[in-house]
Amino acid sequence: MNKNTNKKASPDLFNLVQRFSVPLMFILICAVCIPLSGLSANMLINEIVTRMGRNAFLILSLLIPIMAGMGLNFGMTLGAMAAEIALIFVSDWQIVGIPGMVLAAFISIPISVLLGIFCGKILNEAKGREMITSYIMSFFINGIYQLVVLYLMGSVIPIKHGSIKLPRGYGIRNTVSLLSMRQKLDNLLAIQIAGVKIPVLTFIIIALLCLFIVWFSKTKLGQDMRAVGQDMEVARDAGINVERTRIISIVMSTVLAGFGMIIYLQNMGNIATYSAHSQIGMFCIAALLVGGASVDRASIGNVFLGVILFHTMFIVAPKAGAAITGDSMIGEYFRVFVSKSAAGQQLQAAQDAEEAAGKEKAE
């Protein structure tokens, strides 16, 4: 009996290490890079807390499609674009502060819903290849976004302020200032603990989203999504409208990504009109994977662990790279290289672990 347990425990441990190889690798990288970076503990914690408030909502928006078995939703970029369009309008209408953010959130909802339905319908035609389809979809919608923002805004869609428009009279500038709402959410109810600024209201909103996700997973629709995620055919036989459930999950993810992008941009204080959204999908997914999530399994814990590990690496890698090589650019390359290779490594590790588990089950 004991022998059997030992036999079983060994591959389990191996699978576990294999499954969490990326978080472990990141812990190792951070452990090496933190002392090399020369950053004080206070500054490091401050940065991590800021980035946690900035990114956690966006990353949480990825959990619902995973629940529905649609993998990592690269289509969250669509929600980010909806949020940017909403923020451009709000900036032009000079609605400032928290009301500006709330209004932008409301404006982003219909755009996100439409894009989410469109994305969901296409993903239903590409079952089993959702991630690559949503990735390519984000490029396609990015083209439409550029058409709207670069050519239609100011010419067809009224934009009043010259500070937002390109000098030629139509199209939006590379950078739109959000100074009037910069860190308004983060600073409201913010507290300082040992020199570390805690954006309490932002964390309350993130906590509410966590509670919503936990509650939602227990609702009928949440259970349907789980069932669809486990086996679409069984779910269909059980009377679940699989296609509709999948579309709803993508719509929810897109809308939440839009809200997350507004929180992200209010923290940054400006919109990089043509590039802000393109980085979001990749980095959020990388952070989630670094936290130990996989294509079909992710939890709220993975989100927070991922933000901490991924962003610690992001903060310390350039300085550590500069300290090691004497060239800060190598540090920059290092962090982009590590973050993207980590995402690939985690996907591979998760795949291997699943295959091993599948083999074990079959035996």
Next chain:
Amino acid sequence: MNKRKLLFRVGAILIILVIAACMFVIGRGHTVYFDNKETSYNGQTIEPFYKVTVTVGDQKPAKLSKGDRGMADIMGQKLTMTLEITDAEGDQPHAHKVSMSVPYNMDGIMINVPALMQGLPQDAYMSEFIIETPDTGSTDEEIVTDEFDMGGDM
């Protein structure tokens, strides 16, 4: 879709629209410029004060000598400010709390403090301040996209 569900959805949309409308009003930002300059109204010349300190909310007070201009950012349609006016050199300043509604359609609002304190009509002390976008000489700026997702800092 049953009637109850439809009513619930219509109600939710209406609530969102009402909140959005409220945000339009309470979140409208204005930049208010305060002038302590000589002005004239109906042939009457209004002299500036020796010194005026304008405080709006918890923003840094604008200390205006003769001919100076200060500014403050406000949110919403009501401007409340405290004016500490010194009429002449060596005089004791006297404080006034002034509240007024500001026009929704104006981004920049210019208020002439001496005319305001004279109790003149609104058009005598308030006008629109239009910011000219500086001409940088170029007809366009190069659009920078991140087409290949090379990333950057998050």
